[in-house]
Every structure is written in C-alpha cells, then in structure tokens.
Amino acid sequence: MQSQDRLTALPPLVAPSPELAARLQALWETAPGLRGFFMSVDHKEIGIRYIVTAFAFLILGGCEALLMRLQLAGPNMRLLTPEQYDELFTMHGISMIFLYAMPVLSGFSNYLWPLLFGARDMAFPRVNALSYWTFLFAGLFIYAAFIMGVAPNAGWFNYVPYTGKAANPGINIDFYALGMIFLGISTTVGSINFVVTLMRTRAPGMSINRMPVMVWGTLTASLANILVVPSVSLAFLMLWLDRNFGTHFFTVGDGGQPVLWQHLFWMFGHPWVYAIVLPAMGFVSDGLPIFCRRPLVGYTLVALSTVATMALGFGVWVHHMFATGISDVALSFFSGASLVITVPSAIAVFCWIATIWAGRPIATAAFHFYAGMIALFVIGGVSGFMTASVPVDWQLTDTYFVVAHIHYVLIGINVFPVIGAFYTWFPKMSGRMLDERLGKWNFWLMFIGFNLGFFPMHISGLLGMPRRIYTYSPDMGWSTLNLITTLGSFLFAIGVLLFIVNVVVSLRRGAVAGPNPWDAGTLEWATSSPPPPYNFTVIPEVGSRHPLWEDRLGDAGASSVARGFAFDEGRETLGTSMLDSEPDSVLRMPGDSWLPFLLGLATTFVFIGMLIHVWWLAGMALIACAVVLIFWLQPDSLPPLIPIEEASHV
Amino acid sequence: MNGFPLNYVTSEGTKAAAILPLTKGVTAISLAVILIVAALILAAIFRRRAVGGPHDLVQGTTPLHWIYIGTGVTVAILLGVLVWTMATVAAVVQPKDEPALSLDITGHQWWWEVRYLDQDHPSNIFNTANEIHIPVGKPIRINLHAADVIHSFWVPALSGKTDMIPGQVNTIWLQADRPGAYRGQCTEYCGKQHAHMGFTVIADEDQKFEAWRVAQVQGKTPQEDDPSAIADGRQAFKTHCGACHTVRGTAAGGIVGPDLTHVMSRSTIAAGTLPNAPGWFAGWIADPQHIKPGAKMPVLDISGPELHAVTTYLATLN
Numbered sequence: 001m002q003s004q005d006r007l008t009a010l011p012p013l014v015a016p017s018p019e020l021a022a023r024l025q026a027l028w029e030t031a032p033g034l035r036g037f038f039m040s041v042d043h044k045e046i047g048i049r050y051i052v053t054a055f056a057f058l059i060l061g062g063c064e065a066l067l068m069r070l071q072l073a074g075p076n077m078r079l080l081t082p083e084q085y086d087e088l089f090t091m092h093g094i095s096m097i098f099l100y101a102m103p104v105l106s107g108f109s110n111y112l113w114p115l116l117f118g119a120r121d122m123a124f125p126r127v128n129a130l131s132y133w134t135f136l137f138a139g140l141f142i143y144a145a146f147i148m149g150v151a152p153n154a155g156w157f158n159y160v161p162y163t164g165k166a167a168n169p170g171i172n173i174d175f176y177a178l179g180m181i182f183l184g185i186s187t188t189v190g191s192i193n194f195v196v197t198l199m200r201t202r203a204p205g206m207s208i209n210r211m212p213v214m215v216w217g218t219l220t221a222s223l224a225n226i227l228v229v230p231s232v233s234l235a236f237l238m239l240w241l242d243r244n245f246g247t248h249f250f251t252v253g254d255g256g257q258p259v260l261w262q263h264l265f266w267m268f269g270h271p272w273v274y275a276i277v278l279p280a281m282g283f284v285s286d287g288l289p290i291f292c293r294r295p296l297v298g299y300t301l302v303a304l305s306t307v308a309t310m311a312l313g314f315g316v317w318v319h320h321m322f323a324t325g326i327s328d329v330a331l332s333f334f335s336g337a338s339l340v341i342t343v344p345s346a347i348a349v350f351c352w353i354a355t356i357w358a359g360r361p362i363a364t365a366a367f368h369f370y371a372g373m374i375a376l377f378v379i380g381g382v383s384g385f386m387t388a389s390v391p392v393d394w395q396l397t398d399t400y401f402v403v404a405h406i407h408y409v410l411i412g413i414n415v416f417p418v419i420g421a422f423y424t425w426f427p428k429m430s431g432r433m434l435d436e437r438l439g440k441w442n443f444w445l446m447f448i449g450f451n452l453g454f455f456p457m458h459i460s461g462l463l464g465m466p467r468r469i470y471t472y473s474p475d476m477g478w479s480t481l482n483l484i485t486t487l488g489s490f491l492f493a494i495g496v497l498l499f500i501v502n503v504v505v506s507l508r509r510g511a512v513a514g515p516n517p518w519d520a521g522t523l524e525w526a527t528s529s530p531p532p533p534y535n536f537t538v539i540p541e542v543g544s545r546h547p548l549w550e551d552r553l554g555d556a557g558a559s560s561v562a563r564g565f566a567f568d569e570g571r572e573t574l575g576t577s578m579l580d581s582e583p584d585s586v587l588r589m590p591g592d593s594w595l596p597f598l599l600g601l602a603t604t605f606v607f608i609g610m611l612i613h614v615w616w617l618a619g620m621a622l623i624a625c626a627v628v629l630i631f632w633l634q635p636d637s638l639p640p641l642i643p644i645e646e647a648s649h650v
Numbered sequence: 651m652n653g654f655p656l657n658y659v660t661s662e663g664t665k666a667a668a669i670l671p672l673t674k675g676v677t678a679i680s681l682a683v684i685l686i687v688a689a690l691i692l693a694a695i696f697r698r699r700a701v702g703g704p705h706d707l708v709q710g711t712t713p714l715h716w717i718y719i720g721t722g723v724t725v726a727i728l729l730g731v732l733v734w735t736m737a738t739v740a741a742v743v744q745p746k747d748e749p750a751l752s753l754d755i756t757g758h759q760w761w762w763e764v765r766y767l768d769q770d771h772p773s774n775i776f777n778t779a780n781e782i783h784i785p786v787g788k789p790i791r792i793n794l795h796a797a798d799v800i801h802s803f804w805v806p807a808l809s810g811k812t813d814m815i816p817g818q819v820n821t822i823w824l825q826a827d828r829p830g831a832y833r834g835q836c837t838e839y840c841g842k843q844h845a846h847m848g849f850t851v852i853a854d855e856d857q858k859f860e861a862w863r864v865a866q867v868q869g870k871t872p873q874e875d876d877p878s879a880i881a882d883g884r885q886a887f888k889t890h891c892g893a894c895h896t897v898r899g900t901a902a903g904g905i906v907g908p909d910l911t912h913v914m915s916r917s918t919i920a921a922g923t924l925p926n927a928p929g930w931f932a933g934w935i936a937d938p939q940h941i942k943p944g945a946k947m948p949v950l951d952i953s954g955p956e957l958h959a960v961t962t963y964l965a966t967l968n
Binding site for chain 2: 081082083086154155159161162166167252253256257258259292293294295297298301323324325328331332335336339340342343346347349350351353354356357358359360361362363371374375378379382383385386389390391392393394395396397398399462463464465466467468469470471472475476477519549552553554
C-alpha cells in the first residue's frame with residue numbers, strides 16, 4: 001500500500017455490474033507484453049512465477065538426486081568423482097530446502113491470500129514483486145557457481161571448519177555464503193508482507209477465528225522467518241568475513257569456535273523446517289474439507305497447534321547437535337522439547353482423520369494426495385520422535401535413517417500437499433481442470449515410488465550406512481537396499497514427470513473449470529477462474545468460515561458475497577482491523593512499476609561485486625539501490641482524503 | 651548380523667547394550683503408531699456411510715472427544731519415553747569402574763591417529779593408526795580430538811557417536827563385552843574421502859592385549875645383519891615416505907600421515923579401505939589417488955624397483 005486514509009463512512013454495498021468491472025479492469029490491468037512482465041505487481045502473476053520458478057529448482061534438485069542415486073545404485077561405482085558427488089548433494093539440499101520448499105509455498109500463499117481475504121492485492125504489491133525478483137536472482141546467483149564448476153561442496157548445513165578458507169580455499173563457499181544472505185532479503189521482505197497483509201487486508205468480518213488454516217500456517221511461518229533469518233544471514237556474513245578478511249569468528253586457535261556456527265545455523269535451520277511444512281499442512285486442513293464435504297473437525301485445535309508447533313520449534317535446534325559433546329542437562333531439555341513438539345502434530349493428524357471419518361470423502365486426485373500425506377507425515381513424524389530420544393539419536397544421527405526421516409518430512413509434508421494443492425487450485429489459476437485419471441496415476445506412481453525408494457533408507461540407516469558418502473564397499477551389506485532405493489527414486493521421478501505432463505496438457509485441453517468446480521466454501525471460489533486483475537468486483541463481507549456453504553450449514557445470510565464495496569476510484573482496497581477485521585481505512589495500492597525489478601537487479605550487482613572483490617562495482621550498485629529506493633519512497637501524488645478520527649464499524 | 655559390520659540393531663559392548671532396548675522400544679512404538687494411523691485412515695475412507703448428492707454437505711456435531719483421548723494417550727507415551735530416555739542417558743554417561751586405559755584419538759582427513767597414554771610410565775606411550783586394540787570387559791577412556799575439520803567417532807557395536815571438533819576435547823568411554831573386531835566409521839561429513847574413513851576396534855583378552863601393547867611400544871632400530879634388500883627399502887622409505895610417516899627407531903619421522911612402525915600388525919590400510927596384503931599395499935603406494943581420490947597422500951615419483959624395495963621393507967614392520 002502506498003498510503004492509507006481513514007474511512008469517513010462505509011460506502012454503500014453494491015451489486016457487481018459490467019460497468020463497475022470495466023472500470024476496475026482499467027484500473028488494475030497490468031501493462032501488456034514484456035513491459036508488463038517486468039513491471040507487474042499483481043499478486044496472482046507473482047504467485048504463479050514463484051510456483052513455476054520453485055518447480056524449476058525442484059526439477060534441477062531432482063535431477064541432481066537421480067545422478068547421486070545412480071552412483072549409489074551399486075557398491076564402489078565410479079560414475080561420479082567425490083568432488084562431483086559432494087557438489088551434487090550440496091546443490092540438491094540447497095535447491096530443495098531453500099529454492100523450492102519455501103518459495104513454492106510463498107507462491108501459493110501469494111496467489112491465494114488476497115483471494116481468501118476478498119482483497120484486491122497484498123498489502124505491499126511492489127515489495128511482493130521485489131521478494132520474487134530477489135528470490136530469482138539469488139537462486140541464479142547460487143546456480144551460477146554450479147554452472148561455473150565451483151558449486152558449494154560442504155552440504156547445505158555448511159559446517160566450519162570444513163568451510164573455512166584453510167580446508168576449502170575455492171570460491172565455492174563464498175557463492176553459497178553471499179547467495180544465502182541475498183536470499184534472506186527475499187524471505188524477510190516476503191514474510192513482512194504476509195504479516196501486514198494478514199493484519200490489514202482481510203475482508204470485513206473475517207475475524208482471526210474465520211481465517212482458512214493455510215493462512216495460520218503461512219502467518220506462523222512468516223513470523224518465524226522474520227525472527228530466525230537474521231541468525232543465518234549473520235552466520236553466513238561472519239563466515240564470509242572469516243574467509244575474505246581474516247576475522248576469527250569460527251577459526252580455531254584464534255579464539256574462534258566451530259560449534260558457534262552450528263548453533264547459529266540450527267537456530268535458523270530447525271524453525272525453517274517447520275516454516276516449510278506448516279503452510280503445506282494448511283493446504284491439507286483447507287483441502288480435506290472440500291473433498292470430505294464438511295468443515296474441518298477441530299478448526300480451533302488445528303489453528304492453535306500450528307502456532308504451538310512454531311513456538312516450540314524455536315526451542316529444539318540442539319537436537320541436531322546431540323553428538324557434539326553438549327552437557328547432559330542441555331541434552332535433557334532439548335530432548336524433552338523435541339518429544340513434546342510431537343503433540344501438536346498428533347492433534348493435527350487426529351483432526352484430519354476425524355474430518356475424513358465424519359465427512360463423505362470424494363476420491364479426487366487431490367484427496368489422494370492429502371490422504372497420502374497424512375500417512376507419510378506419520379512415518380516422518382515417528383522417525384523424528386525416535387531421533388528426539390538422545391541415546392537413540394547417538395546411533396541414528398548421520399546415518400541413512402535421518403536421510404529417510406528428512407525426506408518423509410520434506411516430500412511427505414511439503415511435496416505431496418503441494419501437488420494436492422495444484423489439483424485443488426490449478427482450476428482457479430488457469431480456468432481449466434487437471435486431468436483426474438492422469439492425476440490418480442500420478443499419485444500412485446509418486447506414492448509407491450516414494451515409499452519403495454525411501455522406506456528402505458530407514459533400514460540402510462539401521463544397518464549403519466552413513467550420510468554423505470559417495471560410495472560404499474560391498475562388504476557392508478547395503479548393496480541390495482541401495483539398488484531398491486535407486487529404482488524407487490526413478491519411479492517417483494516418473495510420477496513427478498507425469499504431473500508435469502498433466503499440467504502442460506491440461507493448460508490447453510483441460511475441461512473448463514468455472515468459478516467453483518469443487519463446490520468449495522471459501523471466498524476464492526466466489527470469483528471467476530482465473531480471477532480478473534482486481535480479484536473481486538465488489539469486496540465481500542464475511543460472517544463465517546465458509547461463506548459459500550452458509551445456505552447448507554444453517555448459517556444462511558451471515559456473509560454477503562453477492563453485494564459488497566466497490567472501491568473504484570483508484571487502485572484501492574479496504575483496510576481492516578487486526579483481530580476482528582472491522583473496516584477502518586482505504587488502502588491506496590501502487591500500479592505497475594519498474595522499481596522492484598531494478599532494485600533486485602542492483603542488489604545482484606552488489607553481491608557480484610562482493611563475491612569477486614570488485615569494490616567499485618559493489619559501491620556503484622549500492623548507490624543504484626539507494627537511487628531506486630528514493631523513487632520508491634517518494635510520497636504518492638494522490639490527493640489525500642480528509643481524515644476523520646472515528647472509524648465506523650460493520 | 652555378521653554381514654552388516656556397521657549395524658546398530660545388535661550390540662557387543664556395555665554402552666551400546668544399554669541403548670539398544672530404548673532403540674528397540676521407540677522403534678516398536680513407532681511401528682505401532684504407523685499401523686494404527688494407517689488403519690484409521692483406511693477405515694475413515696472406506697467405512698459405510700449414508701450416500702448423499704454431490705452438493706450435499708455433512709452437518710452435525712464434531713466428534714472432538716476422540717481427539718482429546720488420542721492426544722492424552724500420545725502425551726502419556728511421550729512422557730514415558732522421556733523418562734526412559736533420561737534414565738538411559740544417566741546409565742551411559744559414566745562407566746561403573748575407573749577406566750583401565752586412556753587413549754587420545756585424533757581425526758584427520760581421512761584417517762585416525764591413535765595414541766596410547768600412560769601417566770605413570772611415559773616410555774609406554776606410543777602412536778598407531780586406524781586400528782584400536784582394547785582389553786575386553788574393561789571400560790576404556792577416549793579423548794577425541796580433531797586435527798583439521800570436524801569428524802565423528804562411531805563404533806556402533808560398542809557405542810553411539812561423538813563428534814571430534816577442532817579446538818575442543820570430547821571425552822567418552824566404551825567397553826567391549828566380547829572379544830572381536832568391531833568396525834568404526836567417521837560419520838560427520840569431512841570432505842572428499844569421508845566415505846573412506848573407517849577403522850577397527852579389536853577387543854582381546856587381557857593377555858593377548860598386553861602382548862600386543864608391549865610389541866607396539868618397541869621401535870624398529872636398523873640391524874647390522876639386515877639383508878641388503880631391506881636396507882635399500884629402508885633408504886627408499888626414508889627418501890619417499892619419511893617426510894610424512896614415522897617408523898620409530900629410524901630416520902623416518904614425519905607426522906603428517908599415520909605412524910607405520912608396526913603397520914603389518916594391522917588388518918587394513920588406508921583407513922579401513924583396503925585389506926593389508928602385499929598386492930593391495932603396492933597398489934596403494936603406486937597410486938593412492940586412484941583408490942582414494944583427493945586423499946592427502948600424493949602420487950609418488952617412485953620407480954618400480956624402489957616400490958618393490960619399499961614394500962619389502964614394509965613387510966618387516968610387524
């Protein structure tokens with residue numbers, strides 16, 4: 001938003017009309033062509049770009065994984081050199097955890113939030129575009145290292161001293177360190193945007209107990225990111241200073257402390273894991289009711305357990321460090337916290353099962369993915385519970401058991417719900433349905449391939465196979481299990497390929513969806529598919545969690561979707577209060593702008609200058625950033641409304 | 651489980667044995683939870699229910715009491731596991747008896763330096779590498795060091811992992827309950843040859859261990875009556891290998907690589923990578939970078955006859 005003005009009085013509720021739609025179209029439409037591509041601030045456009053870019057990184061990371069699986073298919077293979085293997089597993093981790101898992105959720109949230117809220121855009125549309133461009137450029141920055149043959153090679157966790165200048169003299173780690181600080185900018189501004197959007201732009205009447213669960217998920221993830229990203233950005237900055245300027249934050253013998261890195265990294269890293277699953281759990285919580293034909297069982301419990309998971313998630317990072325020689329008292333505390341964090345997850349699982357039980361499930365492809373996710377979530381959850389027990393972890397940690405665990409968590413609780421979300425919301429985004437028959441093939445290939453590939457990793461782990469080894473001896477007894485894992489992972493990859501085929505085919509030939517193909521209950525289904533640039537011709541008023549189901553849930557008339565506020569005097573949306581969502585202001589929104597792209601581009605050159613020590617380049621780029629920001633922060637030229645002290649309420 | 655030298659579902663040592671019931675217990679709970687939830691999901695999907703039209707919604711009260719019951723059971727199980735966990739930690743933190751022997755073990759990229767300590771008899775202190783001999787039935791104290799980057803010390807049959815972190819010493823103990831050879835492995839990613847950083851713990855009865863220890867203390871002083879082939883080999887070893895490797899009692903005194911004074915007493919070479927047999931050994935010296943690409947041992951500029959002399963000499967280091 002560029003500015004906000006107090007509402008003098010609520011405008012009248014009006015019915016949508018073609019004239020109103022035409023006026024809004026003229027106000028909100030993005031410029032056509034390439035210019036519009038660079039200037040767009042439309043949350044739907046940005047959301048889809050986020051999703052497509054994140055998926056591209058998923059495919060890259062997946063190909064890296066398949067190469068590793070070929071190398072590990074048999075003992076003593078020489079397909080990859082140790083250096084190649086190390087760079088592949090590092091890039092695989094970075095791609096999946098940083099460049100796919102969070103951005104794909106940001107993409108869905110970006111696309112869906114204003115539609116769920118009955119708003120016309122996110123609170124800060126230009127910041128939204130900036131967060132996308134910085135994500136894209138940071139991802140390309142890190143992948144530039146890969147293309148130049150100097151990819152990061154020390155794992156995504158990047159432990160010192162192996163990443164210090166002495167043990168790792170190349171430019172590889174500098175790419176990663178600066179790339180992560182760069183990516184941190186994107187995550188931070190994106191998270192702030194989500195939090196403010198939630199606080200200010202929900203439809204009148206959408207009090208916090210009426211928000212969809214995925215909103216709770218993204219809210220808690222965003223708050224966590226704002227708190228923990230500074231920790232990892234600082235750690236990477238300190239490492240970069242150690243490597244390039246001879247500081248001694250982590251260097252042994254000069255007063256530095258390697259374990260400090262692990263604390264700073266995991267203080268960020270563990271909450272991050274919850275941040276990349278909680279919004280996806282929200283997809284399940286919001287998706288299951290659509291296909292079980294009833295509201296979610298235990299909405300309040302699920303919402304609270306989302307928040308509780310995140311709160312507890314700040315206090316469990318040391319369970320990544322049980323073997324570092326930490327005192328027994330600290331071990332006990334973190335072991336206890338890591339066990340307790342199971343409880344909110346268990347509550348969510350019970351509520352999902354109860355929703356299916358008490359509902360009337362329709363076996364769509366999306367439902368398959370959501371139900372499959374519950375099973376995978378439980379397997380990933382109990383293996384996490386096992387590692388929370390300190391003495392057991394001393395045996396399990398850094399073996400393939402943990403590789404199995406992390407993949408059940410990230411694929412089970414992120415990829416499966418995300419594909420489910422595609423089947424659910426693709427019709428909204430594209431106006432066309434994904435093919436259901438292909439969708440079920442897609443599910444079963446992924447589900448069987450995944451379990452065939454990744455369940456045996458638990459057993460490889462129990463049989464002692466360590467993580468991050470580029471080969472193994474036939475004497476260790478892991479050969480058969482690894483061959484099965486490789487076969488399963490290729491089957492899984494074929495499943496993902498089938499999904500991509502489905503998307504490509506359905507974009508052209510899919511059945512036309514209409515506004516509400518699933519007969520779902522929330523606001524995004526009240527507008528056309530795909531929605532117009534202004535989302536809703538009139539901004540609805542909300543009186544329940546399922547405005548479109550009210551007539552059938554004995555709540556008829558609580559919401560007003562057919563009539564609402566017009567706000568057609570400029571790019572405007574309604575500002576509402578934080579808890580109860582009472583209208584209190586008109587938010588003026590900016591139009592198309594070059595500024596986000598230019599700021600992202602200038603920032604990229606700051607980091608390139610820092611990477612190659614060309615300080616004049618970094619300095620000039622920094623000045624360019626300042627110039628863009630001066631234009632960005634220029635007060636808008638709209639005539640201010642006359643402020644009135646008292647807001648009128650619904 | 652002989653075919654799986656690094657498995658931790660069996661145990662041969664006091665500490666591993668104390669942990670194993672907990673590992674099995676939480677595994678059993680986990681499997682039970684998976685089966686119960688899978689059954690619930692299937693039952694929830696396939697249970698008989700009244701049919702309804704596509705636009706009908708299910709109404710009625712929500713069955714929350716089952717969720718409260720499920721949560722209560724979960725909390726009770728978790729509390730039980732927490733208590734069991736704490737009791738197990740307390741049981742394995744310290745050995746019951748004072749350790750019989752103290753070792754310093756240092757992780758290097760990519761091998762293990764083992765130093766036998768003796769506070770009362772400094773002349774009994776000696777270095778070896780990649781193979782750790784211990785007396786059976788007695789707790790052993792081990793101080794873990796790292797020379798370059800973080801490594802992790804793990805002998806699954808005897809004990810869980812503890813990291814070796816530069817600038818800090820982590821002290822652990824372990825005890826073998828039966829004689830045998832137990833495989834160990836580095837489990838913290840430490841660079842290109844992390845995969846080939848193994849070692850063996852050999853637990854022997856007291857007498858056998860003591861004989862081994864006494865033999866290890868001895869150096870290898872050159873003898874007047876050494877045949878010329880061995881004398882030539884010693885000379886070639888000094889020239890090509892002595893900057894990095896030590897053979898106590900000779901001019902070879904390098905400390906970069908493993909101490910080779912009694913290398914023939916070990917069952918493997920290159921940190922558990924190859925069997926210690928003449929052909930393998932010659933192949934390793936001739937081209938270590940083929941076997942362990944990236945290893946710190948360079949490809950030596952060594953002639954065929956010199957290589958033969960060196961291996962002949964090494965064969966005497968038992």
